Amino acid sequence: MTAITVSTLLLFGATGDLSHRMLLPSLYGLHVDELLPADLKILGTARSELDDAAFQQSGLEALAQYVPKDFYDEAKAKEFVKRLGYVTLDATQDEHFDELSKRIDASKGLAIFLSTAPSLFEPIIEGLKRVGLTGETVRMALEKPLGSDLASSREINDAVASAFPEERTFRIDHYLGKETVQNLLALRFANSIFEPVWNAAHIDHVQITVAETVGLESRAGYYDGAGALRDMVQNHILQLVALVAMEPPADFDATEIRDEKVKVLRSLRPMTKETVGKSLVLGQYGKGMADGEKAASYVEELGKPSSTETFAALKLNIDNWRWADVPFYIRTGKRLPERTTEIYIQFKCVPHSMFAKMGAVAKPNKLLISIQPDETISMMVMAKTPGLDRDGIRLREVPLDLGLANAFADTRKRIAYERLLLDLIEGRQMLFVRRDEVEAQWTWVDGVRAAFNAAAMDVATYAAGTWGPSASIALTERDGRQWHD
Numbered sequence: 094m095t096a097i098t099v100s101t102l103l104l105f106g107a108t109g110d111l112s113h114r115m116l117l118p119s120l121y122g123l124h125v126d127e128l129l130p131a132d133l134k135i136l137g138t139a140r141s142e143l144d145d146a147a148f149q150q151s152g153l154e155a156l157a158q159y160v161p162k163d164f165y166d167e168a169k170a171k172e173f174v175k176r177l178g179y180v181t182l183d184a185t186q187d188e189h190f191d192e193l194s195k196r197i198d199a200s201k202g203l204a205i206f207l208s209t210a211p212s213l214f215e216p217i218i219e220g221l222k223r224v225g226l227t228g229e230t231v232r233m234a235l236e237k238p239l240g241s242d243l244a245s246s247r248e249i250n251d252a253v254a255s256a257f258p259e260e261r262t263f264r265i266d267h268y269l270g271k272e273t274v275q276n277l278l279a280l281r282f283a284n285s286i287f288e289p290v291w292n293a294a295h296i297d298h299v300q301i302t303v304a305e306t307v308g309l310e311s312r313a314g315y316y317d318g319a320g321a322l323r324d325m326v327q328n329h330i331l332q333l334v335a336l337v338a339m340e341p342p343a344d345f346d347a348t349e350i351r352d353e354k355v356k357v358l359r360s361l362r363p364m365t366k367e368t369v370g371k372s373l374v375l376g377q378y379g380k381g382m383a384d385g386e387k388a389a390s391y392v393e394e395l396g397k398p399s400s401t402e403t404f405a406a407l408k409l410n411i412d413n414w415r416w417a418d419v420p421f422y423i424r425t426g427k428r429l430p431e432r433t434t435e436i437y438i439q440f441k442c443v444p445h446s447m448f449a450k451m452g453a454v455a456k457p458n459k460l461l462i463s464i465q466p467d468e469t470i471s472m473m474v475m476a477k478t479p480g481l482d483r484d485g486i487r488l489r490e491v492p493l494d495l496g497l498a499n500a501f502a503d504t505r506k507r508i509a510y511e512r513l514l515l516d517l518i519e520g521r522q523m524l525f526v527r528r529d530e531v532e533a534q535w536t537w538v539d540g541v542r543a544a545f546n547a548a549a550m551d552v553a554t555y556a557a558g559t560w561g562p563s564a565s566i567a568l569t570e571r572d573g574r575q576w577h578d
């Protein structure tokens with residue numbers, strides 16, 4: 094795409110939680126590292142009636158609260174907030190867009206970031222069109238949720254496409270901004286040892302766990318209408334599946350990589366009324382524990398009855414040559430025992446173990462890619478337990494640790510949004526989700542939800558602080574496998 098330099102970053106939803114916790118701290122990080130264009134202005138909009146000074150003050154408070162203490166520098170924060178300006182904007186008011194356009198010279202490059210309720214996407218885009226803020230020098234980034242099913246996602250995508258062609262549309266999936274997620278590409282395609290065994294002949298199964306200890310937080314309005322399938326599986330987890338499963342792209346290029354990802358997403362085997370019972374478990378947390386303290390149930394937090402799932406465990410299959418009969422077990426949930434995101438790849442057992450007669454077990458190799466809280470990659474390999482072996486050899490599994498944290502100890506750990514905001518400002522699309530990917534994701538998730546309803550399945554309750562309903566354990570055990578805990 095043409096390199097348009099950006100002189101204004103326009104944030105819709107600028108007084109919201111995402112802006113305070115992630116966007117402003119990320120922009121501060123880029124500012125401190127002198128990566129933002131020197132003249133870049135960051136213009137916030139929201140319905141609250143603020144002026145520039147009040148927005149700068151709230152920005153300063155957000156930075157003091159959310160930037161890691163060892164990186165926070167008050168003088169730099171004060172310097173950074175000079176970039177901030179604010180325009181009050183109610184998307185239903187034409188004159189507010191007129192005011193907005195007076196503050197922006199789009200010909201000097203404009204990047205827009207929509208982090209509002211999706212119901213506002215269409216009116217905002219209409220308003221921007223009317224005041225001429227959608228031309229060739231303007232890029233549009235969209236934060237999730239991009240719809241709640243395929244139909245509503247298409248509606249949003251159509252509205253966006255009426256003003257922004259795909260090469261100026263940047264759909265955010267913040268998991269793609271995480272360093273270890275990107276590292277999957279390096280691991281798979283910059284090493285020669287993994288790719289030859291990265292297939293059904295050598296891999297027994299794959300697991301992806303995205304576990305959180307938090308509950309509903311303050312997001313009842315959105316979350317109760319979404320649930321774990323739409324909030325986490327449809328986007329972040331399917332993107333991880335696609336990166337693990339895709340064919341090697343020819344080039345490190347946005348089109349090539351997204352072409353390969355979408356092929357995987359289109360190869361996901363649809364769930365049906367007949368198969369869903371053994372492939373899906375949905376749960377909702379009841380009372381229990383969270384971080385060592387008593388925790389209320391989801392329904393108590395919400396204050397009304399609900400059947401929204403806060404946990405989902407799935408077995409999915411990718412119907413192509415490489416992954417034939419290799420199950421991918423996925424689980425995600427709120428109020429689980431720990432916060433962890435990991436990809437676990439279990440290889441097949443050795444075809445014949447010469448140690449078996451001595452009672453020594455050669456366990457299958459496993460590759461564990463931990464995305465958070467730690468960014469580590471380790472390979473479990475079998476080793477001989479030291480000794481004279483007079484009673485026979487003993488084997489033990491030991492980790493071959495890639496120790497990324499130590500290897501790159503001098504590098505600051507960045508927030509995923511730093512990378513994404515910089516790529517938006519500089520116009521690189523590789524880490525943004527293309528329309529066909531989002532729609533393939535929705536197609537599959539809609540099918541899962543429809544199968545669940547057609548089979549009249551229930552959302553089971555699990556105690557907060559546990560690994561979800563017991564049926565999720567059966568999901569892997571039925572196949573003679575176990576979740577990696």
Ligand code: BG6
Pocket residue numbers: 237267305324325434
């Ligand atoms: C968001 C979901 O997209 O991702 C949240 O809406 C979830 O429900 C969050 O908590 C998890 O992100 P991370 O980066 O903390 O794993």
